[in-house]
Amino acid sequence: MSHSVDTWIMALLTLCVFSFLYRDNPFYRFAEHLFVGAAAGYLLAVQYQNVLVPNMIRPLGRGNLLPLVPLALGIMLLGRLAEKTSSASRWALAFYVGIYSGIAVPAYMQAQIFAQLADATKPWQPGWGAINSALILIGFLTVLAYFFFSAPHRGLHGASARVGIWFLMVAFGASFGYTVMARVSLLIARVQFLLRDWLGVLPGA
Amino acid sequence: MRQGPFVLTFLVGAMLIAIFFIPHYRAQQVQTQLLDWANIVYAFALALGSISLLVLHGNKVRAGGSQAKYSFVTVAALVVITVAGVVQGVEEGTLVNRIYNAVNAPLASTMFALLAFFIASAAFRAFRARNTEATLLLATALIMMFGRVSIGEFVWSGFPPLTEWLLDVPNLAAKRGVAIGVGLGAVATALKIILGIDRSYMGKA
Structure with missing residues (x-):
């Protein structure tokens, strides 16, 4: 059995969370509330050290006054905490949303739309690979047909949309299977931790 | 204004x-x-x-x-980690890093591992091969799960290559269609925000 305080804390918190499998209980509630506070605190500390210090505090310390602009916007955003000053937060929100909307237009066009279209129009693979290439093209076009709601799904469009649903179901099934396996891997890792690192009943501690 | x-x-x-x-x-x-x-x-x-x-x-x-004692846990964790992170930093060897490894990391992975049980239970209740679409979803998910573990290969050696084919062909075709749909949606939303047509993000403030 481990003699490390950290390992004991990790093991007890792991057991607290797993206790939810029985039913909601004080141990799980403790772990849940601790997780919320710890996650928020860690995120805030990381943002302070990795964003505010290098981009705002240090430049201001060197006499660069430009970071006063985002500082002012940040303070305006905090105005949301009080009813009287909440309208000031609209400016900060407008700035932030404007930045990421402006970034999104070319970024999505380039990375999602054009890149996918370019891959879809590549020459087919030789030999038997051509069947796969044809299936990919058919799947891609029929999925697009399914997502085209400006015309009713009837006739050829309806038939294409139906085939598109089959492709989508296969993709959702694959994603589901992947997600389940990822969660099971995490579960195995937690059980391994309890048995090997904490209790020492598995070799390799 | x-x-x-x-x-x-x-x-x-x-x-x-x-x-x-x-x-x-x-x-x-x-x-x-x-x-x-x-x-x-x-x-x-x-x-x-x-x-x-x-x-x-x-x-x-x-x-x-x-419930006050649980809220106290959240407040204490948030304050302690934030203050320690701001004062001491978040690098390797700091208090925040030690708390992250002993508290945040095991809690996060155990929470996700817990989902393995709930996904399995939800799938058991919801997965019924009622029609073609549901059968495709169920069959793909099962093939994916078998194809990703060692036992799958022992049951049938065709599981791993079939899994790869499902990911590389029908899954890719559907994901490509979805990616283009998401891209077009994101660009349209961004343009609506920039042009002031969509103002819902501003809320009531």
Whole structure:
């Protein structure tokens, strides 16, 4: 059995969370509330050290006054905490949303739309690979047909949309299977931790 | 004055779209600067969220009752980790890093591992091969799960290659269609925000 305080804390918190499998209980509630506070605190500390210090505090310390602009916007955003000053937060929100909307237009066009279209129009693979290439093209076009709601799904469009649903179901099934396996891997890792690192009943501690 | 924030969103958004087409280094510097500012505003947004969390749980602690002790755990974790992170930093060897490894990491992975049980139970109740679509979903998920574990290969050696084919052909075709749909949706939403057609993000403030 481990003699490390950290390992004991990790093991007890792991057991607290797993206790939810029985039913909601004080141990799980403790772990849940601790997780919320710890996650928020860690995120805030990381943002302070990795964003505010290098981009705002240090430049201001060197006499660069430009970071006063985002500082002012940040303070305006905090105005949301009080009813009287909440309208000031609209400016900060407008700035932030404007930045990421402006970034999104070319970024999505380039990375999602054009890149996918370019891959879809590549020459087919030789030999038997051509069947796969044809299936990919058919799947891609029929999925697009399914997502085209400006015309009713009837006739050829309806038939294409139906085939598109089959492709989508296969993709959702694959994603589901992947997600389940990822969660099971995490579960195995937690059980391994309890048995090997904490209790020492598995070799390799 | 009420239109001011929308004008700011338009100016910032339009400027970032224009900058994408200007390869001059000065334009790229402006983009980097604006993104740094947006990151600073984001850090303040996180601070706003943490303060809201603190106020919410602080009020619960003051009000007392059976749940107050859990709220105290959240408040204590948030305050301790934030203060330690701001004062000491978050690098390897600091208190925050040790707390992260002993508390945040095991809690996060155990929470996700817990989902393995709930996904399995939900799938058992929901997965019924009622029609073609549901059968495709069920069959793909099962093939994916078998194809990703060693036992799958022992049951039938065709599981791993079939899994690969499902991922590379029908899954790719569907994901490509979905990616283009998501891309078009994101671009349309971003343009609506920049042009002031969609103002819902501003809320009631």
